[in-house]
Amino acid sequence: MSGRLKNKVAIVTGGASGLGRQSAIRMVEEGALVCVTDINKEHGEGTAAMLGERGFFMAHDVSDEAAWKHVIDTVLRRFGKLNVLVNCAGVGLENDSIADCDDQVWNAVMDVNLHGTFLGCRLAVEPIRRAGGGSIINLSSVLGLRGGSDTLAYCASKGAVRLLTKSVAVHCATKKTNVRCNSIHPGYMLTNMVRDYAEYFSQDEALALTALHPIGRMGDSDDIAHMVVYLASDESTFVTGAEMVVDGGYTAG
Template sequence: MAGRVEGKVALVTGAASGLGKAAAAMLVREGARVAVTDRNESGARQVAGELGEAARAWSLDVTREPDWERVVDEVLATFGRLDVVVNNAGIGVVKDIESISLEEWRLVHAVNLDGVFLGCKHAIRGMRKCGAKGSIINLSSVAGLVGVDNLPAYCSSKGGVRLLTKSVALHCARKGYGIRCNSLHPTFIETPMVDDLASMTGDKAAGKARLARMIPLGHIGEPDDVSYAVVYLASDESKLMTGAEFVIDGGTTAM
């Protein structure tokens, strides 16, 4: 039986670890060939090696447009097409509005929002070269829907991703492209970023228990909880979905 994304080519950013690594693995499992990209080139190469012949690694700093131009062109040359771009790379700074510096604010927005802007722009460019069809999947956050007192830059950047996604979706639809664009909004997921957040008090286990209590279902998510949504949006099963928000938050925004 063919996989759900059989024959498609996907590019995943921030794929050396966390959600990006999990998404790349599931896309390969479901039949895609995957460009594993990350600023951490050695980490990307390790993940691609683990995934086998269906994966190739590229060094990509999502804040640098020349990197995007180079990588998209090389992915097209290597795989012959580009069907899916998962804009996953992201960072966070845990400081409130009085503590965060302008430099930290700009860095978070450069990665989380500028990186997604460039990813959407060059995804469209690449997809138009092979039929103007495809799916762009932008990783926002539950913090792009509700405020968090000590994450002003993260909330701002992820809220920007939410509305950027809708703008891109409408642009592509009105241009007559077969390119869809949707956003994902996960809660706390078992990733290195959440490990760092949980460890801030010095006791990671206690920190994770505290984070879990903030989720109505009572537990932190697993990376594949997000990867399943990535595969759905990457597949033709979601052909009527564009400009939508997929909230994977254990009930957090229902309160």
């Protein structure tokens, strides 16, 4: 541990698996105190066990405003402040093209990816400001930068997260709150989300996901966790409203 996040208190949503879990692990290694939240209690408790005494888990549906208030109140009571929010909870669903996306799929994706991120930003800005400032980190996607044939609602939600992030950043900077807000845009990372996606599509299509990345591999959870640590730390105090693309060159060509 080199202490890059010493004295920082963080909430990481979607921390039961994948990018959220690995981000929480790296943040604790760098000295942060972390509240991990998720709708998946069993795996969320599993993450908390990996974090040891510097972390704990709360069941939390990010689309539920009352649940958000409960999480933030609990963190403030337990740790006395909040410095960092990582909005990592997200879903991608089947039947998500313009030909087959119905209201149910659209609303389910928007509720978690966009509304959940909006609620987190809205409710975290003030406590982070009171703590003297800090960082909100929103997980968007390369699919928030370009469209996808079978990822209509997902792309719409992640594209909206990109501009939600910039709007939060500009407001907070202008109002001198010392609250920064940035989005991360991963390429395809080897987590549960992509494994599910790969099951839905054929093996050849799954292999084709790898070929999308000029660097020659899909991403690893640590590729994102390291970016989260940077954005959470004071090394990035001049970085706000930025879209941090971590995609092995996927969108560069």
